[in-house]
Amino acid sequence: MSVITATAENFEQEVLRSDVPVLVDFWASWCGPCRMLSPVVEEIAAQADGFKVAKVNVDEESDLAEQYGILSIPCLIVFKDGKEARRSVGVIPADAVLSLVKNA
């Protein structure tokens, strides 16, 4: 499955009302570690089974970043049943990203 580009417009539909957990990657193009984490998140999205993956560009979606209290990026949040279930800040290896989703 490809990565969903989450925006203020589609966030409720794609993330909060999703039937399956959603891993959301809050990132920005000028953040080196974010660009390092991106391929990991994309690879996980390609093999995602039972969950979805979305990305929020905090430059373009500053309201979403504010709403979810993002103060450090990259920040991964797993949403389950419309609520934040897990959060992780910084670059983490692929297996840690997967266990974040599985333990949500």
Added chain:
Amino acid sequence: MKDILIIGAGPAGLTAAIYALRSGKSVLLLEAKQYGGQIVNTPDIENYPGLAHVSGYEFAENLYQQAKSFGAELVFETAAAIEDRGDHKVVRTTLDHTYEGRAVILATGAKNRPMGLEREEELIGRGISYCATCDGMFFRKKDVAVFGGGNTALEDALFLSNYCNKVYLIHRRDQFRGSDADLKKLTGRENVEFVLNCNVTKLLGEPRLSAIEVTDKLTGEIRTIEVAGLFVAIGQIPDNAAFSNVAALDEKGYIASGEDCLTKTPGIFYAVVCRT
């Protein structure tokens, strides 16, 4: 079996890979997090000979592509143990995979040193940051503090002073280890206040950081400073504990060796960054 396993794909590990590959050796790099290591946090490298300006991300990407073009392989796994079997070595990762090589190069580097304060872990991403260039924009027009006195602390304070209302630079001494050039630039900034001979001793705020308590080392005086963000740059700690069976470590955890890149185990070498 590879000729050389390299643990860590930061600048040292990738450089070792480039040289080894060009000598006709086969190489596998094991990297726990991101290739390029901590340099990706640096917005602008301006002291690398021959490259006047390059971003840390670009530098890391170029280094990786260069190593890859010579045939480097890389797996994103964390090396957890090394077993010395004489003519070859076995590296086991946290995923319980094993990799074999005729030689191993330790290029583990270091990770950010935590302050060791209560609630520090929980406030990371909620006001505490280790990366000013990543997170500075979230603190635009707000008051922040930088804790440290080395190059990273000075660079962070300079960077943040462009965006933030006020930057407190908190340092345990009154002399800085960081570059004079950056210190001069900082002293000219009106929105930077130096808080010297002080330690950060308490983190306040719920659920986000809203203030810090600093204690003057000389007088014992405690001062509360209201800040939305605290950027921690008090140095690095080495990441070698898992390999103490093959490489002697000093009391700080660095590989105890000279300039020769040798460890106590034949066939196991280190790259300079992670040694004493």
